[in-house]
Amino acid sequence: MIKIKPNDIAFDIDGVVADTMSSFIYVAKKEFGINTIKREQITSYWLEECLNVPEEIIKAIINQILEDPFKTRLRPIEGATETLGLLSEFGPIHFVTARPIKEPIEDWLKTVLKKVPSRRIKVHATGQHDIKPQVIKKLGKTFFLEDHLETCKAIHQAGLKAIVFDQPWNQGQIPFTRIKSWQELRKLLELTS
Ligand SMILES: [Mg+2]
The missing domain is CATH 3.40.50.1000 (HAD superfamily/HAD-like)
Structure with missing residues (x-):
């Protein structure tokens, strides 16, 4: 060891x-009405490779997380x-x-x-x-x-x-x-x- x-x-x-992924899931639901993302689905570091979510939306969610960790409920x-x-x-x-x-x-x-x-x-x-x-x-x-x-x-x-x-x-x-x-x-x- x-x-x-x-x-x-x-x-x-x-x-x-x-816990950035929980924030991602939260913003996807709250701002974009996407409520189908599950943690286990996130099998790639590059979200566009594993989620059925348009790339522009992924980018928009990530930008919100980068700009305001509090508003996006980062824990x-x-x-x-x-x-x-x-x-x-x-x-x-x-x-x-x-x-x-x-x-x-x-x-x-x-x-x-x-x-x-x-x-x-x-x-x-x-x-x-x-x-x-x-x-x-x-x-x-x-x-x-x-x-x-x-x-x-x-x-x-x-x-x-x-x-x-x-x-x-x-x-x-x-x-x-x-x-x-x-x-x-x-x-x-x-x-x-
Ligand atoms: Mg990291």
Whole structure:
């Protein structure tokens, strides 16, 4: 079993800390009257590949989620706030997201992570997936918790350690550590000094 020092890990946000898919399903229903989407249907990271929803609508929903996490009812994934609260006692927590804009998700994190002092929440918005590995490297982190398999592969190729947060859209055989919950991550962390 791997052991992770608290300052050695950084985090993706959507699909890892934030339950973005539930937000997607909520907005699809409320704004577009689409009430047929089920979580299990989301078997690809690229929604247009697995959902029978026009691409323009998918884009419109995603834009709303990017711009206003509160209005789109974005919620933290179970156990995330507790584990991140514990980690924050060791230093700042770094989040690396491919979101193009940082402020809305930073405000959201500062609101939901009540046990984490605001100054210890650091968000890096890359705007694209490909540069995540170099940002993580620059931060001096070895481990990265991520739900997008392609990004996990890129992180691995950059000599870093990807940990996959299990989701319906990242199934399949992979050579990386896979965790199914934040409780499971907690067991891998060296929280006692
Ligand atoms: Mg993600």
